[in-house]
Amino acid sequence: MKSHHIEDELLIRYLLGQSSETERTRIEREYFDDDEFYERVEAIEDELIDAYARAGLGAEERERFEKYFLRDAERRGRVEFAREWRKFVSASSAAAKPGEERAGRANWLAFPPFGKRAALIPLAAVALLALGAWLAIQTARLGRQLDLMSVERAAQENTERRLQQQVDAERRRNEQLLAELEIERSKREERSAPPSSPPVIVSLILSPGLSRDAGDAKRLAIPPEATQVRLWVTFKAAAYQSYRAELQTVDGHVIWSQRGLTAKPWRQEMMALVTIPARRLKDDDYILVLKGVAPTGELSDVSGYSFRVVR
Amino acid sequence: MPFFRRRPTIRKIEWVINEAAFSRLLALFDADAERAGEKYELMRSKLIKFFRGRGSRTPHELTDEVMNRLARRVDVGEEIRTETLAEYFYGVAHNVLRESLRNPETTFPSLETLPPSEHPKENPAQLSEQIQAKQEAERRLACLESCVEKLPLETRQLVISYYEEEKGAKIGNRRRLAEAMGVPMNALRIRVHRIRAKLEKCVTECLSRSE
Numbered sequence: 001m002k003s004h005h006i007e008d009e010l011l012i013r014y015l016l017g018q019s020s021e022t023e024r025t026r027i028e029r030e031y032f033d034d035d036e037f038y039e040r041v042e043a044i045e046d047e048l049i050d051a052y053a054r055a056g057l058g059a060e061e062r063e064r065f066e067k068y069f070l071r072d073a074e075r076r077g078r079v080e081f082a083r084e085w086r087k088f089v090s091a092s093s094a095a096a097k098p099g100e101e102r103a104g105r106a107n108w109l110a111f112p113p114f115g116k117r118a119a120l121i122p123l124a125a126v127a128l129l130a131l132g133a134w135l136a137i138q139t140a141r142l143g144r145q146l147d148l149m150s151v152e153r154a155a156q157e158n159t160e161r162r163l164q165q166q167v168d169a170e171r172r173r174n175e176q177l178l179a180e181l182e183i184e185r186s187k188r189e190e191r192s193a194p195p196s197s198p199p200v201i202v203s204l205i206l207s208p209g210l211s212r213d214a215g216d217a218k219r220l221a222i223p224p225e226a227t228q229v230r231l232w233v234t235f236k237a238a239a240y241q242s243y244r245a246e247l248q249t250v251d252g253h254v255i256w257s258q259r260g261l262t263a264k265p266w267r268q269e270m271m272a273l274v275t276i277p278a279r280r281l282k283d284d285d286y287i288l289v290l291k292g293v294a295p296t297g298e299l300s301d302v303s304g305y306s307f308r309v310v311r
Numbered sequence: 312m313p314f315f316r317r318r319p320t321i322r323k324i325e326w327v328i329n330e331a332a333f334s335r336l337l338a339l340f341d342a343d344a345e346r347a348g349e350k351y352e353l354m355r356s357k358l359i360k361f362f363r364g365r366g367s368r369t370p371h372e373l374t375d376e377v378m379n380r381l382a383r384r385v386d387v388g389e390e391i392r393t394e395t396l397a398e399y400f401y402g403v404a405h406n407v408l409r410e411s412l413r414n415p416e417t418t419f420p421s422l423e424t425l426p427p428s429e430h431p432k433e434n435p436a437q438l439s440e441q442i443q444a445k446q447e448a449e450r451r452l453a454c455l456e457s458c459v460e461k462l463p464l465e466t467r468q469l470v471i472s473y474y475e476e477e478k479g480a481k482i483g484n485r486r487r488l489a490e491a492m493g494v495p496m497n498a499l500r501i502r503v504h505r506i507r508a509k510l511e512k513c514v515t516e517c518l519s520r521s522e
Contacts, residue, residue, distance in 0.1 A: 014364065015364075017364070017366075024364070028361055028364070028401065029398075029401060031357060031360070032357055032361075032397040032398070032400060032401045033397040033398070035353060036501070038353070038356075038357055038360075039501045039504060039505070040497060040500070040501060041360070042356075042504055042508070043500045043501055043503070043504035046504055046507055050474075072363055072370075075363075077515070078511065080447065080448070080451060081451065081455075081510075081511050081514060083448075084448065084451045084452050084455050085455065085474070085507075085510070086474070087452070088452065088455055088456070088459070089471055089474045089475060092471055093471075093475050135464065138464060138468065139464070142464075142467075149456075160449075164446075167442050167445075167446070170442070171442055171443070239519065239520065240519070241519055259369075259371075259372060260369075294519070295512075295515050295516050295519050297371075
């Protein structure tokens with residue numbers, strides 16, 4: 001295998017952004033070309049995340065990890081997963097009794113290796129009986145582990161439920177106040193601009209509704225000096241972590257889009273902020289389409305809004 | 312049918328990937344549709360890792376751009392030899408990265424050029440972030456339990472055993488596992504990584520359903 005000569009230490013430096021340009025290019029070319037090497041890089045990334053999650057990195061590495069590696073939201077999510085996984089494994093080990101755990105592990109280790117199972121086909125009958133007995137033991141052990149975890153979990157749930165309700169109410173109120181504050185701030189920025197320097201930000205609240213009748217569409221007056229248009233779009237609650245907004249002409253031509261939008265509670269609905277460069281909008285009718293982004297990347301229409309720009 | 316519309320006035324046509332172009336792109340990876348899909352997803356992962364490693368704030372968008380460019384080239388009949396496919400993707404990715412670097416908003420500034428006061432910091436003191444983090448951790452644990460339950464028994468045993476021991480005992484434990492399975496350490500490491508990646512994906516999907 002051609003990538004054996006790339007050491008783990010170099011890959012860790014690559015993941016922490018400490019490798020030279022030459023080293024980086026070499027590693028990148030290698031994993032583009034060799035799928036198994038790519039998976040090795042991924043596995044080392046798992047180990048790096050685990051080391052950070054259990055506070056096992058040196059001071060310099062930890063600082064580099066926090067400043068470089070954790071800049072990305074997805075990676076921060078992976079660190080959270082690693083922390084929860086570590087707790088889960090510890091709880092699983094602690095719940096099993098030491099004697100049974102060692103016996104269980106010895107039985108599992110003594111079981112014919114996966115890779116050589118095909119060679120045991122001629123002894124299939126004996127192997128199946130042994131397998132059945134082993135599975136029964138393991139199933140019973142896991143059942144006991146789960147029962148214990150369920151009891152522990154139930155004991156915490158009552159207290160946590162009460163606190164949860166308080167926290168939920170407080171969070172909703174906080175988010176609603178933040179959304180109202182942001183709208184008010186935008187409006188004040190527009191009003192407070194002196195006559196000699198027109199406001200550079202124009203805002204509009206849009207409710208769902210598509211209409212190609214010019215009389216029904218909301219109007220947005222954009223002065224020549226405006227640089228940004230903020231559209232506060234409301235919609236019924238939808239279960240997406242992020243949204244994408246597409247600005248279309250009335251004949252359906254997409255002229256601009258924005259990804260990575262999030263939504264906050266707004267009265268009985270949800271609200272998201274779409275910020276469009278003012279230069280994109282001419283004197284015309286437009287349709288803004290809000291789409292939910294599923295974890296698979298698939299887009300689904302959530303709501304549509306029509307408005308008319310007047311310059 | 313091409314997925315674009317032209318307005319009566321003269322303007323630039325924006326090309327949007329259509330189903331036929333996407334199918335031709337997939338065919339570059341493999342003649343079998345299912346294998347082609349897997350290789351396509353693997354290439355997407357590699358591209359995202361590349362852009363992330365180069366400091367991009369929008370690795371997913373840049374990856375989409377690479378895929379769109381290749382699909383467009385295939386759509387207009389440009390020949391792309393599959394034995395050089397990886398190099399081809401790498402080359403296009405470099406071009407897309409170079410173009411994105413012209414817009415400072417799409418990349419993280421180099422840590423070396425930032426004054427210390429502007430170095431990224433976490434700010435866990437915010438009450439709403441703490442509350443959200445706690446709720447997120449609880450939902451994550453519930454999802455993790457349900458996702459582990461879905462694993463076949465032997466797979467569950469393998470991945471828990473792999474992570475069981477702490478510090479010095481961990482290496483010895485993993486070596487024993489590899490020997491018992493009759494596979495090299497690296498192969499065990501990759502096998503466990505695949506299981507973990509499935510768990511992470513399951514937890515992410517579970518979390519998005521529970522919100």
